[in-house]
Amino acid sequence: VGNPAWSRISSSNPVYSNKAAGFSSVMAYSTGESLDRAYFSDFNGAADARTQDDTFTAGSTVGELTGPGYRLWARFFDEVHAEVKLGRDTASLSGTTGIDELHATAAEVTLSGLNAKGAFANFAKGFDEINAFAGGSQDKAVLTDATVDLTTYGPPADVPLEDLAQILWLNQFEKIELLKSGTGEKTDINNIDAVFAWWP
Structure with missing residues (x-):
């Protein structure tokens, strides 16, 4: 668990807990032999009202939140979760040469797949802009309640991107599914190299 003020690494087997406070850079390494999760945020508790622009960069082996x-x-953690609040925050999620899968809602975007140690998943929550890069295999993205221009597959011409709650750039995904919650409606987008999705 880490934020700009402090970080803690702990385990239940064996039992230990180590905390570091006041460091500008904290790096955590996992052996990849068990289920390890990292939770990063750009705020220290619910009352933290700092406004800053942060960046989350995550691939199959390393996840990093900076501001x-x-x-x-964090390296070789099975899951890396990054959550942000105030500011203009961006995330970059990259897949592998294998089969990766992305799931996106208005609240969170997740990209998962396999690396040398096993399964990995990176979670971006609360980010204004997310760039997702597939690795060139049969990669799939599932978007819930997102808007996509099915004519241009690009950004809306009449709305500034800064006015949209969350935007998602999809790159090199073989298959994209647009799902509507409540109705079960599904729209398929296949073999479009670059697709822009947004939530108002």
């Missing part, structure tokens, strides 16, 4: 004065880094 003014801090860097949180």
